[in-house]
Amino acid sequence: MTREGIDPAAIKPVFVAPGIDAGAEDLVFELTVTDSGGLQDKAKVVSR
Secondary structure (H helix, E strand, O other), rough: OOOOOOOOOOOOOOOOOOOOOOOOEEEEEEEEOEEEEEOOEEEEEEEE
């Protein structure tokens, strides 16, 4: 899933993960940030 529409000028953008049932598969979220010079950084979070 790609989340678009987050305000790129926001200092602290917010994303609320959906709830999951106990025993369900893990949800994996990956965030990629790109600055105006083209440099990128990534972060990955696994929700259990």
